[in-house]
Amino acid sequence: MNSPISAREVKRHKWWGWGLDDITFRWDNKPAFPGFAKSKIxxxxxxxxxxxxxxLSDYEVPASRLGAEDRAALAGIVGEDNLLDDDEYRVVHSFGRSVIDLFRARTGDFARxxxxxxxxxxxDEVQQxxxxxxxxxxxxxxxxxxSSISGSVTPNVNEKRPIxxxxxxxxxxVISIDDTSGLARVDAGVYGPDLEEQLNELGWTMGHFPDSFTYSTLGGWAATRSTGMQSDRYGDIEDIVRGLKVVRPDGIVETKPIPGxxxxSSIHEMILGSEGRLGVITECTVRVHRMAExxxxxxxxxxxxxxxxxxxHAIARSEVHPVFTRLSDGPETAFSLSMLKEPKDKxxxxxxxxQDTLFAYLRKKGWDTENEMCMSYVCFEGSKAQISREQAAVKKIVKKAGGITLGAGPGAIYDQKKFDTPYLRDFLLGLNVFGDVSDTGTTWARINEMHSKVYxxxxxxxxELGIPGFFFCHMSHSYHQGACLYFTFAVPYANNEVMLEQYTAIKHAVQSEFQKHAGTLSHHHAVGTEHQPWIEEEVGPLGVKMMRDLYETQDPGKNLNPGKIVS
Incomplete structure (x- = not known):
């Protein structure tokens, strides 16, 4: 169990970027990266x-609009030390970690x-x-x-009321674990690493590891329909969260952690992905699994x-049950290889x-190792015998498709560095380059078409804009019917005046292409405000009306995170 902490002890990002100051992206120990960056952008x-x-001292932070009487009343509920209104805490909590949010924070755009x-x-305190x-x-x-990159925690710039x-x-x-049922009751405010540490000490894991794992919480995952890297084995968050407790102004709604x-109409499903529009998720009952041998x-x-x-596709349809399968396309593979560090020892x-010898051999076989060659990672868990069987089956599938097996060395490096990418985006913004992602879910029948058309x-x-840029993609999160395509782009901009216009034009072009080919507006990054323009194409006008009617009925005063998902 964790010891009680005060507000200022709660983990948080630095106000202008991802994580804390003790981790930054370095290029000087990656010999191939400078040449790659110059050639691509x-x-x-x-x-x-x-x-x-x-x-922060270089900018003027607007004064709080919270009146003294309201402040005293709210502080009376939680204690004076647990209501913070100093400039840095207010700025940190006014932005997620989308490109737009970070750009606004770094340029002192504190309009609201x-x-x-x-x-x-x-x-009880939440309800009060x-x-x-x-x-x-x-x-x-x-x-x-x-960690939201969809505007889910960003206040409406036109909101006049205190926020x-x-x-x-x-x-x-972690409140309790039902060993027999494989269920754990967990406070929603727990961060990913803290959650896994508590579970691991007792021999359990939830198995949910989104890219934002180190700076995201269980409640945030449920409120945004998160998906983790290991969803092939452990499921998306809607598979993992079996019961919910949602605090509302007028009471508490609980859903039972039952298998059917x-x-x-499912209240449980209604709450998942609601982004605070229906109340505050304070507790989740989740599936947990014994840690793999x-x-x-x-x-x-x-x-x-x-x-x-x-x-x-063949692996997804086979009897193999990997923890995850991931395929980087040619451009992403080239990017990943450029990120390799200088060897430190013999x-x-x-x-x-x-590696150099292997790539030379593949080039002799006709492979394009600079542009087309694609790297894949497959994760296996279980007993040694089980892993051996599944590895052998996957090796056959890979060979039949024309691929080769590299082994565990590159896979171990990937596993160690999988949460580091957000720091690269901060580095690029400091050099007038915006980097961002757009993800979609699509069927196996349309996955290649989607990949090609979005490019x-x-x-x-x-x-059209007359600017350079670089684009790459990977496939992950395999299902019976399809998978996720996760696109990343990096584009240099001349100055701050054109940045948002160029970014928005590119982001909107990519997102609109998803809809043209029957993809989802996002696979696992929520709706918020940034994906809201495509919600009607996603669910239809009557679907939007149903959601709007629900939110307006349950929150007639528009006091609960208004403006998210549907306007």
Whole structure:
């Protein structure tokens, strides 16, 4: 069990970027990266100096709009130490970690920030807070870890009422575990690493590891329909969360952690993905699994994207049950190889020589190792015998598709570095380059078409804008009927005046292409405000009306995170 903590002890991001200051992206220990960056987006790292770290004192932070009487009443609920309204805490909680949010934060665009951050410790305190907010016509925004890239925690710039962020970081316990049923009751404010640490100590794991794992919470995952890297084995968050407790101004709604539901329209499903519009998720009952005896990530290589997709599809339809399958396309594979560090010892030098020899051999076989070759990772867990059987089966599938097996070495490196990518985005923004992602879910029948058409659209938009850029993609999160395509782009911009316009044009072009080919507006990054323009294409006008009617009926005063999902 965790010891009680105060508001200022709750983990948080730095105000202008991802994570804390002790981790930054370095390029000087990656010999191939400078040349790669110059060839793809014209960025000469040897001649560029990153912008200095932003200083909040350089900007004017608007005063809090929370009146003294309201402040005293809310502080009376949680204690004076657990209501914070100093500038840095208000700025941190006013932005997620989308490109737009980070750009606004780094340039001091504080036109509307939250007025106070409150840290409850119990359901009763949450309900008292919400009841007060509704009665006195304030606005509440629930906040998990602040890792949202869809505008889900960002206040409406036109909101005139005082805005209170509710941070559940003090509610962070694994309350109990039902060993027989494989269920755990968990406070929603627990961060991913803290959750796994508590479970692991007792021999359990939840198995949910999104890219944002280190700076996101269980409640945030449920409120945004998160998906983790290991969803092939452990499921998406809607598979993992079996019961919910949602605190509302007028009471508490609980859903039972049962294996079947025959009770009409699902309240449980209604709450998942609701982004605070229906209340504050304070507790989840989740599926947990005994920790695996062994774990290994094996790397494979394919001559091209189509070969790799054939293998991924075959694995999804086989009797093998991997923890995850991931396929990087040619451009992403080239990017990943450019990120390899300089060998530090003889073993590293030998590994690099073996790689060079292998790539030379593949080129003789006709592989395009610079543009088309695709790397894949497959993770196996279980007993040694089980892993051996599944590895053998996957090796056959890979070979039949024209690929080769590389082994566990590259896979181990991937597993160690899988949560580090957000720091690269901060680094790029400091050099006037915006990097972002757009993800979609699509069927196996349309996955290659989607991949190709989105590429065409991205580069057509760059040509229209007259600017360079780089685009890459991977496939992950395999299902029986399809998979996720996760696109990443990096585009340099000339100055701050054109950045948002260019970013929005590119992002909108990519997102619109998803809809043209029957993809989802996002596979696992929520709706918020950034994906809201496509919600009607996703669910239809009557679907939007149903959601709007639900939110307006349950929150007639628009006090609960208004403006998210549907306007």
């Amino acid at each position: 014209g960025m000469d790292l040897e001649k560029l100096t990153p912008a200095p770290e932003p200083q 920030i939250v007025d106070a951050v409150i840290y409850p410790k119990s359901d 807070i919400l009841a007060y907010i509704v009665e006195h016509d304030l606005v509440a925004i629930p906040y998990g870890g602040g 209170i962020t509710i941070n559940l970081g003090r509610m962070r316990e 539901r025959d009770s009409g 062994n774990r290994v990530v094996i790397a494979y290589m394919f001559p091209d994207w189509e070969s790799g997709i054939r293998a991924m 073993k590293g030098e030998i590994t690099r020589k073996v 065409d659209t991205f580069y057509a938009k760059l040509e």
